[in-house]
Amino acid sequence: MISKFDSLYAGHVDMTDVGYRGTAVNDRMFPNEHLVTVFDKTEAIAKLMDSSGYDTLWLAEHHFQPEGYECIPNILMLAVHLAHVTERIQLGCGFNIAPMWHPLRLAEDYATADVLTGGRVTFGVGRGYHTREVETFDAPLLDQPGNRDLFEEQVEIIFKAFNEPSFSHKGKNYTIPPSVPYRGYQLEEITLVPRPVRLPVECWQPIQSATQRALDFMAKHGIQGVIGGGVAEGGAMNQVIEAFQAAQHRAGRDAELGEGLSFGFHFYIAETQEQAIKEAAGYFEENLKMFGPLRLVRALTDQQIEDMSDPAKAPTAGLPTLESAVEAGGFLCGPPELIVEKLMRIQELYPGADRISVSQPVGTPQAVILEQMQRFAEEVMPAFTSQVAEPVPAD
DSSP states (O other), X not given: OOOEEEEEEOOXXXXXXXXXXXXXXXXXXXXXXXXXXXXXXXXXXXXXXXXXXXXXXXXXXXXXXXXXXXXXXXXXXXXXXXXXXXXXXXXXXXXXXXXXXXXXXXXXXXXXXHHHTXXXXXXXXXXXXXXXXXXXXXXXXXXXXXXXXXXXXXXHHHHHXXXXXXXXXXXXXXXXXXXXXXXXXXXXXXXXXXXXXXXXXXXXXXOSSOOHHHHHHHHXXXXXXXXXXXXXXXXXXXXXXXXXXXXXXXXXXXXXXXXXXXXXXXXXXXXXXXXXXXXXXXXXHHHHHHHGGGTOOTTXXXXXXHHHTOTTTGGGTTOOOHHHHHHHTSEEEEOHHHHHHHHHHHHHHOTTOOEEXXXXXXXXXXXXXXXXXXXXHHHTTHHHHTTSOOOOOXX
């Protein structure tokens, strides 16, 4: 039963001139004064969500983007700040890109945030998809097998550090601790200080390729998954959902279909579906312009990716439309009752599903995000929160 509503904000500045006819992604270059507005924007979104009944605001770690699309380099630091200006909302790491960290530094920083916020930060890890980011931090991304091997070893180390009072590790990429003399003895184990207070640590990861190796790794460590919406394809992807459940069963968990997953959607509320599509089309197109060349939208051809970088060609290049995304179910557009209907269908198909994430594409202005998030809280969420039975008072 759907009972939790989240949102993802990846750290995009307000933009004008969006869409296929708008400024090309590689031609955008914002001054620092505008790039830093993402922090006030994040705070405004967090405060609205905090007062409107949302469960978690997910933040994305990214680097080196003067184009203005993903401008939060340290989500744990920002989450600690947001915990001081909100009262109850969870702050989610969606996601820390493990290959850009030393695993023990990431484990320490999360543990510190867990202590300082009283458990209001939710952990999450990803492998990365920007060569400019990952390769600049001397980690592999073009070498996808190397990236996967590094990521899995890092996550193994992080969970050892979280769960064991002291530990050692020897693998392909890391030997922890190094075999060195220390204060009169030979170093053989090491202790994370601090360790998280709240154990076991809840962890989330994006699901893109949904290979058996990836899903079995998640199941081994009890990692929950985020699918659909954002940079992934097509809302609730049935094959991925079934494959995730199968991996849980292989790990010995009797999981229901949809259990352990968050279903992500972009959305736009208006009086009619036609009006919603008209108003949101530019934001949808801007989002595709950003993520398409990163090979995160598998349906695009090489020619389409080339054409979308040219505002003169893109409008007539046969690129995906918001109408097609709405029809496929990945973008929720229309009056509140239509969006309720679509989400109720998800609930019927996947009885283990309990968490939905709704957000706007990159480039959407703050005022639009706040208006849309408020409408969703007031006009969509009550249809689901009313399903949760009130506790019966004791006599």
